[in-house]
Amino acid sequence: MKNYAAYLLEDFAGDDDFRDWVHGDRRKEDFWRNFLKQYPEKAEVMQRAEQIIRASHVAEEALRGIEIRREVDRFLETANQAHRSDTSRFHLRRWLAAAAVLLVTLLAGWQLFLRDKNVISKNNNTLLTAPRLVQTANDTEAPIRVALADGSVVVLSPKSSIGYPSEFKGAERKVYLKGEAVFSVTRSSRPFMVCTGDMVTKVLGTRFVVRAFEQDKKISVQVQSGKVSVYSTKQVASANVRERSGVILTANQAAIFEKEQNLVSKTLVANPVPITKDSKVANHEYDEVSLPVILRELEKGYGIAIQFDEESFRKCRITANLSNETLFEKLDLLCKTVSASYEIVDGQITIAGPGCH
Template sequence: MKNYNTYKVEDFIQDEEFRDWVQGRGHRDAFWRSFLQNYPEKRAAFQQAEQFIRAAHLAPEPLSEAEIRKETEKFIEKATAYIDDRSGFSGPSQYENRGAYLLRWGTAVAAVFALVIGLGWHFSARKQVAAAPRFADSLAGQLVETRNDSHHLLRVVLNDSSEVLLSPQSRLRYPSRFSGNARTVYLQGEGSFSVKRQGQPFMVYTGDMVTKVLGTRFVVKAFEKDKKITVQVLSGKVSVYKKKPERIPDNKEVNGLILNANQAAIFEKNDGNLTKTLVANPAPIAKRAKAAPFIYDEVPLPVILKELETSYGIPIQFDEQTFHACNITAILSSESLYEKLDLLCKASSATYEITDGQIVISRKTYR
């Protein structure tokens, strides 16, 4: 049985079950998720090992065939000129010897080049665990890719201690160490972000849309097959905008939105339309709303609506004079916000609609 009390960074790295869990392949998800609750003193070693394992799987950046061909031609051209200068080839009578020489030279260079690549791969693989701290330092600024090919959420801890719960069939690309003026990551799929507040803004790129925050909790859904990209804010404030907004005079198109808690943005991929709405199930943000039900005894509707507005952090627009004489007696507890609004509107002969991330309440009109 493993003695986790003695585990150090290298022990976590060499633990096959831990490596599988970090990479989303393990079968002990519940165990590793609750590991730090049982061994809180191992948090530093746990997180360092987790970051190293992720950093060891860099997103590949292969050269295209055209780039390889171009570089090869440049290399051969320079090498040929050098051989001509050093070997003194001149005149048609020496072309045959020159061609044989170049063929032998080219074959030798190719063999040496292949050997160097093979040895580099061999030694980098052998030294990966032994040189963990030095290797991790050298990866600063390079992009790491984490894919979740499992059927459960995968927790990813970033270098700034921000956390991402990566949904199944999703992938996240991010620097092993954040540097510069912004903390930038790239998401394909769905991720729930809990961002640590720092001086540098945190940027999530999803196709043609960018989500920018300083420190907050939000969910981004951007699967390639979906026609929409959505951002739902759980707490704090989020800025959402198009990656390359066009600044055209007299253009009425919205280039960016500011979202608060319980608000959401929807980006239509086909036409680039960006709109603000509310999350599917708004949650109370005020502590009082969580601790006790809403109990009203002949209370004017405007008072109730203002209390709901404060509790959920969502602007509620209405004509106070129209509803000042409408008194409500009700107990609102476990209902969702929309169910509460349905009950209040039914009792006051009103209707509501969601417009631009707000709730607008008006009197029913009868014909």
């Protein structure tokens, strides 16, 4: 039985079970979660070990595992021949373990530096200066969790990869995504930026989803909470003007970036969810209630602006049970009742109809 409570940095970095968990083995998820709850003082050293492991995991142009193992074995054999004294064997073993981890990290890290000293945007061949990024690729069939140095968490979808610095420095926190990921960003005075080709998503602290696969014609950003700005890097050179040319998103809103047209538009997520725990939004029966009252409750509950002629619909009385329906199902039912219709325009809902007289 391994004594993980006594593990140091080099022990975690060299442990096969820990490395498997870092690389997305879901079978070990419960064990390490429970271990962290029992030994919270190990969180920092485990995070540092995780960064070392991810930095040494390079999917392309990397040293193969067997080659690294041969180098480590050769190093250990040489050291053993030079230190055959029984009295120093215990201390030698610990020194050798630390040196082996260091050797693996240096070998893989050197190739990582050569490969990732610059990140190239394939859409416009623009060099995005980002030296010494840690690259994490999800080659599994399930999402994996990536912890960033600032406390932010990224849930990386299969067939996706992300590049990020081992430590955020300067005025911005910038990462580079290919594929899809859910971001839970720790609030800070330094903006957090997700770069996906020609589109940038900028936030201070929130939860959102970015989908940016290279083969897709569109890039999408869906906001679950907070506020983000989305803009194209191609529009203008001035950063201030560039951001004004983009869109601002809040909860339940989404941005679609058309790669060929270089156009960013705003809409709603496919299935908006309530942003409040108010029971009136999730489960409520209406008995002869004015339609504007119901629409304002939905607007507040989902954080989505609903535009309509309040005077025209004031006399519309609704009797309905809106308990289990989605937002769009509720709108379909309400509009059908009063012979109205709705559409999504610029991330808002617009309702039109003859009203009630």
